[in-house]
Amino acid sequence: MIPPGSTIGILGGGQLGRMTALAAARLGYRCHVFAPETEQPAALVSAAQTRAAFDDRAALDRFAAAVDVVTLEWENVPTTTVEHLAERVPVRPGTAVLAVCQERIAEKRFVEGLGIGVTPFAPVADQAELALAVERVGLPAILKTTRLGYDGKGQTALRTPADVQGALERIGGGPAILEAFVDFAFEFSVVTARGADGSQASFDPVENRHADHVLALTLAPARLSEAQRAEAVAMAEQIAVALDLVGVLGVEMFLARDGRVLVNELAPRPHNSGHWTMDACATCQFEQLVRAVCGLPLGSPARHHDALMRNLLGFEAEAWPELLAKPGLRLHLYGKTETKPGRKMGHLNLLFPLGERPDGLDG
Numbered sequence: 177m178i179p180p181g182s183t184i185g186i187l188g189g190g191q192l193g194r195m196t197a198l199a200a201a202r203l204g205y206r207c208h209v210f211a212p213e214t215e216q217p218a219a220l221v222s223a224a225q226t227r228a229a230f231d232d233r234a235a236l237d238r239f240a241a242a243v244d245v246v247t248l249e250w251e252n253v254p255t256t257t258v259e260h261l262a263e264r265v266p267v268r269p270g271t272a273v274l275a276v277c278q279e280r281i282a283e284k285r286f287v288e289g290l291g292i293g294v295t296p297f298a299p300v301a302d303q304a305e306l307a308l309a310v311e312r313v314g315l316p317a318i319l320k321t322t323r324l325g326y327d328g329k330g331q332t333a334l335r336t337p338a339d340v341q342g343a344l345e346r347i348g349g350g351p352a353i354l355e356a357f358v359d360f361a362f363e364f365s366v367v368t369a370r371g372a373d374g375s376q377a378s379f380d381p382v383e384n385r386h387a388d389h390v391l392a393l394t395l396a397p398a399r400l401s402e403a404q405r406a407e408a409v410a411m412a413e414q415i416a417v418a419l420d421l422v423g424v425l426g427v428e429m430f431l432a433r434d435g436r437v438l439v440n441e442l443a444p445r446p447h448n449s450g451h452w453t454m455d456a457c458a459t460c461q462f463e464q465l466v467r468a469v470c471g472l473p474l475g476s477p478a479r480h481h482d483a484l485m486r487n488l489l490g491f492e493a494e495a496w497p498e499l500l501a502k503p504g505l506r507l508h509l510y511g512k513t514e515t516k517p518g519r520k521m522g523h524l525n526l527l528f529p530l531g532e533r534p535d536g537l538d539g
């Protein structure tokens with residue numbers, strides 16, 4: 177057990193780290209952020225900061241000596257960095273989890289190997305393999321880079337045979353993965369936590385709406401049948417156990433039009449679709465991460481309100497005066513100084529009594 181008063185190291189300096197540090201502070205912990213970027217929203221609310229490259233061994237050694245446990249807010253931290261730290265201090269989640277979640281083919285095979293549904297897929301090393309993959313998977317399909325893609329970056333849709341030509345170049349070359357396009361009713365996600373003692377707690381599944389491949393809205397809870405809800409939560413918890421995860425895991429899913437639940441992607445950290453839990457649940461996803469990595473009992477994930485979470489992208493956050501004036505609206509700003517179109521600057525949560533979220537908010 178790592179008691180309050182200890183220091184939690186966070187790899188990555190973005191808003192997820194920031195909200196983790198805020199939750200940690202509430203429980204009496206100090207945070208030390210390690211990240212290479214100049215602008216680090218997480219460091220602004222942390223006790224200490226190291227600005228260094230993830231391969232700077234000397235800086236990593238100093239960081240390891242200064243913290244009691246390490247977690248991460250970005251799953252693409254190099255595994256060599258995590259291995260180096262793990263020889264000196266507990267890192268949760270660890271390298272094995274990252275190795276699966278950093279590479280789309282490994283991730284899909286891992287999930288499929290658990291008997292959980294994923295869309296048909298095929299690895300694509302080069303143009304010749306792309307032709308074979310298209311034969312196997314069919315069209316329409318989506319070609320994605322195997323590593324470092326997020327928010328639709330490194331992806332291209334293949335709708336007709338004409339789209340196949342030059343597709344690998346459009347995503348910057350292979351290796352890639354071709355995925356059959358899922359005809360989905362909606363996208364949703366489950367954020368689940370697993371403690372060092374194997375205890376588990378999942379938030380209710382939530383519905384996600386994207387605009388230009390970036391999450392725009394989350395509706396809590398998702399409009400699933402009780403059976404689908406239970407199936408989705410069981411899947412997320414099964415994945416967390418199979419990964420031997422200690423921490424928080426976001427599992428992105430599709431509800432296919434034929435009613436099947438398919439897993440799209442895993443994120444072994446707090447997830448954007450879990451931001452609603454900050455205002456609508458007994459324990460939020462960030463506190464759950466702190467509890468998990470410090471070996472504290474997990475908190476209750478119970479939802480006490482229904483909610484709508486909306487990301488504030490780019491200049492949308494400049495509407496903060498009007499947003500603050502709306503009764504009941506909860507505003508979260510990330511303290512980023514540079515506004516760029518599409519950049520996540522903050523989010524808002526709107527709360528509704530249970531069962532009373534109006535329809536038509538998702539347009």
Ligand code: AMP
Pocket residue numbers: 295318325326327328355356357358359363386389428440441
């Ligand atoms: P990803 O980076 O895999 O999370 O993909 C970003 C978004 O692209 C998803 O949230 C979906 O909206 C869409 N998408 C990704 N893969 C598929 C797929 N196989 N079928 C349909 N839509 C997809």
